[in-house]
Amino acid sequence: MDWRAVCRCDDVTAEAVTVVEVDGVEVGLVRVGGTITAFENICPHQAGPVCDGEVMGPVEVLLDSDRRMLDERFAAHRRILICPWHGYSFDVATGECITDRKIHLRRWKVREDDGVVYVTVPGTRAAHRGQEGSNAT
Amino acid sequence: MPRDLLRNAPRLVRERGLDRTLIIDADVHHISVIKFLGQFMDAPWRRLFETLPVESLAPTDPADRRVAGRIKRPPIPSPDPTDPARAAHALVADLARIGVDYSVIFADDLLTLSLHPDRRFQTAVARAYARWLTECILPQEPRIKAMLYLPMVDPDASLALIHEFGDAAGVVGFQVNLVGLDQFYVDGCARVYAAAEERGRAVGFHSTGHWPRFPMFETFLGAHAISFPAFNAMCLINWVWSGMCERFPRLRCIFFEAGAAWIAMLMARLDRVYRMRPEDAPCLRRLPSEYMAECFYTVQPLEQPESAEQLRLLFARIGSGQVLYASDYPHWDFDMPYSLSRLSFLSRAEREDVLALNAIRAFGLRREELSLVEWKREAAARAPRGACVDENLITEGPA
Ligand code: FES
Numbered sequence: 003m004d005w006r007a008v009c010r011c012d013d014v015t016a017e018a019v020t021v022v023e024v025d026g027v028e029v030g031l032v033r034v035g036g037t038i039t040a041f042e043n044i045c046p047h048q049a050g051p052v053c054d055g056e057v058m059g060p061v062e063v064l065l066d067s068d069r070r071m072l073d074e075r076f077a078a079h080r081r082i083l084i085c086p087w088h089g090y091s092f093d094v095a096t097g098e099c100i101t102d103r104k105i106h107l108r109r110w111k112v113r114e115d116d117g118v119v120y121v122t123v124p125g126t127r128a129a130h131r132g133q134e135g136s137n138a139t
Numbered sequence: 140m141p142r143d144l145l146r147n148a149p150r151l152v153r154e155r156g157l158d159r160t161l162i163i164d165a166d167v168h169h170i171s172v173i174k175f176l177g178q179f180m181d182a183p184w185r186r187l188f189e190t191l192p193v194e195s196l197a198p199t200d201p202a203d204r205r206v207a208g209r210i211k212r213p214p215i216p217s218p219d220p221t222d223p224a225r226a227a228h229a230l231v232a233d234l235a236r237i238g239v240d241y242s243v244i245f246a247d248d249l250l251t252l253s254l255h256p257d258r259r260f261q262t263a264v265a266r267a268y269a270r271w272l273t274e275c276i277l278p279q280e281p282r283i284k285a286m287l288y289l290p291m292v293d294p295d296a297s298l299a300l301i302h303e304f305g306d307a308a309g310v311v312g313f314q315v316n317l318v319g320l321d322q323f324y325v326d327g328c329a330r331v332y333a334a335a336e337e338r339g340r341a342v343g344f345h346s347t348g349h350w351p352r353f354p355m356f357e358t359f360l361g362a363h364a365i366s367f368p369a370f371n372a373m374c375l376i377n378w379v380w381s382g383m384c385e386r387f388p389r390l391r392c393i394f395f396e397a398g399a400a401w402i403a404m405l406m407a408r409l410d411r412v413y414r415m416r417p418e419d420a421p422c423l424r425r426l427p428s429e430y431m432a433e434c435f436y437t438v439q440p441l442e443q444p445e446s447a448e449q450l451r452l453l454f455a456r457i458g459s460g461q462v463l464y465a466s467d468y469p470h471w472d473f474d475m476p477y478s479l480s481r482l483s484f485l486s487r488a489e490r491e492d493v494l495a496l497n498a499i500r501a502f503g504l505r506r507e508e509l510s511l512v513e514w515k516r517e518a519a520a521r522a523p524r525g526a527c528v529d530e531n532l533i534t535e536g537p538a
Pocket residue numbers: 045046047048049050051052085086087088089090
């Protein structure tokens with residue numbers, strides 16, 4: 003497996019996506035809990051640069067015992083990445099689109115070693131599709 | 140420094156083989172102009188525009204189309220009074236990157252002008268906009284075509300505008316904005332439509348998702364979802380029942396930006412009621428759906444049903460020869476030209492019709508005068524046709 007060093011672990015946060023380029027392909031890195039996930043920076047909707055989007059909690063609603071709306075807030079338990087082109091939202095833990103489960107971001111394998119982030123470099127798109135976590139459409 | 144948000148697009152255009160396909164975008168709204176139009180007005184309107192922040196005069200909509208900053212677009216240069224074409228060149232450059240060769244533009248802030256209660260204001264802005272386009276934009280930027288705003292509250296003013304500017308190079312038609320209209324002025328404006336027909340210019344009917352017109356909805360999403368098809372349908376109903384297609388058989392009319400599903404619904408519904416009450420529509424000689432099948436439609440934002448078969452049936456009902464590609468760029472729900480590749484039931488020739496040839500018919504353009512933008516010409520010269528490297532890349536809707 004061809005692993006490439008792309009940045010330092012400290013460069014990757016949970017608040018925003020860090021975009022790196024590997025052999026001309028942009029990959030976005032974001033911290034989820036204790037690990038890092040890596041997505042190709044191309045949206046499965048209409049190919050926008052999804053990793054340039056905001057990372058935040060989805061908006062959730064609080065209901066009272068009569069099921070009236072009490073309040074809205076950002077959910078604390080889940081983080082989404084929002085594509086800047088049309089607003090499709092993807093769970094940063096899985097890459098799954100939260101409004102259309104048929105589509106999801108392409109995930110790349112990623113590991114941290116001695117303060118450095120490495121991602122795999124698939125040779126071709128076809129090879130990439132065969133990898134774990136990627137779109138098998 | 141913000142990153143280039145369009146950087147993925149040229150690659151997709153190439154991968155889908157669209158870098159050698161002519162693309163005409165029938166609906167682009169890049170430029171907000173009202174506040175720059177004072178210099179194209181006569182007194183006393185000119186003084187008003189020079190002394191007030193004009194944005195405060197134009198009808199507004201409190202909706203947040205950028206979803207609290209989640210949706211982003213490349214920065215849009217404002218029209219520069221000393222170099223009015225600069226913003227137009229920037230628009231063409233952006234659109235060229237998504238593969239568009241020619242754009243039919245309509246100014247963003249004129250989409251709600253028909254809501255303004257003062258007909259003189261509408262007329263003054265309409266005339267200044269026509270001057271701005273025909274003096275400063277269209278002669279400088281051949282890749283931009285334009286539809287002029289018709290202040291339909293004042294048929295005489297609309298007619299005068301057509302006479303004065305309707306033959307200018309680059310003017311391909313006239314826009315009627317539906318959102319502000321309580322009547323659709325079908326019969327009362329017959330002279331206006333006759334003038335457009337005589338000149339071979341299209342008439343477009345365009346709505347917008349204007350929330351205050353739909354106060355029954357608690358969210359903008361509700362108003363946006365129904366506003367476009369509702370206004371298009373209301374206008375088309377009047378258009379058909381008034382027999383406008385019989386009275387102006389050579390007039391090409393275009394309904395904008397409401398998807399495709401409403402068209403099939405309306406065809407079925409109008410045919411049903413017409414069969415029972417033809418006396419109410421004495422101008423008609425055929426079924427309403429037959430007239431509707433002669434209109435043109437931009438179907439952005441195109442619906443995403445679970446099955447491609449549903450889209451195929453919609454296109455079969457409308458007729459792929461009547462559908463115009465439109466991006467609606469840079470609005471929040473715009474469609475890229477390569478998103479049409481999911482219409483796998485269309486042949487390559489039919490897709491090319493949708494991307495350009497139908498627009499050539501609808502706007503009365505001349506194919507021999509149109510060419511690909513420079514980067515597409517170079518790409519076409521360098522590489523052989525074919526090679527869609529990854530048909531599955533875009534997975535919106537059915538593959
Ligand atoms: S391209 Fe990402 S939401 Fe449309």
